[in-house]
Amino acid sequence: MSSIQHTKKIALVDCNSFYVSCERLFNPKIRKKPVVVLSNNDGCIVSRSNEAKALGIKMGEPYFKAKDIIIKNNVQVFSSGYSLYGDISRRVMRTLKRFNSDMEVYSIDEAFLDLSNFPDDEIEDVGKEIRSTVLQWTGIPTSIGIAKTKTLSKVANHIAKKKESGVTSLVGVKNIDPILEKVEINDVWGVGRQLTKFYHQNGIYNAKQLKNISNTWIKKSSNVLSSRTAMELRGITCIGLEKSVSKRKSCVVSRSFGQRVEKFQELKEAIANYCLNASEKIRSESLIAKSITIFIRTSPFQNKFGYYSNSKTIDFPIATNNSIEIVKTALSALESIFKNGYRYQKAGVLLTGLSNDDGKKNLFSSEKDEKINSLMRSIDNTNYKYGRSAISLASAGVQRRWNMKREHSSRIDTADFYCLPTIRAI
């Protein structure tokens, strides 16, 4: 009998302060300094360097509220550049994939890897090798947690974040209770604000307590998701690795406005633009939408001008990804819910009931549809070559006073030719 153990081992690889790390790649001057990256519209803080965390800047905090600390401590501030982050993310994922193709890309900065085929007693070293390879090849620092289930690997990752080595394995730990006891209930994956409140009311404050509570009680007083979480803490797999990228079921494009919008015409332009964006997205994935929802609202934080929020859903006669039809439908939906006299802060478009565009002609398709489809294709190609919005529909407007605020962009984009650095001879 072999003494080599091959138990189930799931690794969670998580990029440290991902957006900040991306900005630092191309800007060595900010490597040891406090740095934050802002959400769209420069609204909230969504990524912080360790130095910024140490200053007490909180995740998700509105930028204007943290401004005092930021100025006082000379914190470097960046608007987010998603096309750069997306590109770096793909490089990280490609690197990880070399270690094991059994991998789930969980988010822009996280992936689960099945490392069960490595021996138990070497797993920590494997983790360290993955970490140093990613750092060397992409420049991005990561933390790695390894354990029997996804939920436990999240716990391990949580611990790894605070360690110098950046790697924590719970594989082979006989009694996990003392470790789980130090993990607060709200830090458990799948436990959000509401569940934290509920667990506190029932005397459950840490992961060990959740692990050891009766399953029937959880199911009865909460739901199946909560009971899955508890089982996973016990080392029983309930949440599998999703290796294949499943087709999405919905597509949202929504934005807060740079300035409040009051005019119907401007709202129309914004909605039309979001529609173009969304329809291009689903076309690029060969999907068609069954229905569309549009929504508009004023700011929920400032009520002195009155709060108004509304949405309208319309089913297409036939599922479509045609920009013209989508814009037309959206604008008629907008007309039915628009109210004069409000200062709108945000609007959005949601395409739902997505399914494969098998390209088959249906009963109602005609030669005209064929022409429209080829027009759509050529719009997509032109936009791809010359940049988004090189061509768009007249209703999308040109003024764009509602455009996002981005006052701190690093203007670095590894996916954009025009952002290549220029080297001058002296």
Added chain:
DNA sequence: TCTGGGGTCCTAGGACCC
């Protein structure tokens, strides 16, 4: 003055049917 965006899944409740 200034508070992100894009997803998934579950559940309760209503409509409808037999």
Added chain:
DNA sequence: TCTGGGGTCCTAGGACCC
């Protein structure tokens, strides 16, 4: 006038994730 039970399907809203 009284008044059952069980099933399906859909949707809106809520909770969670990053």
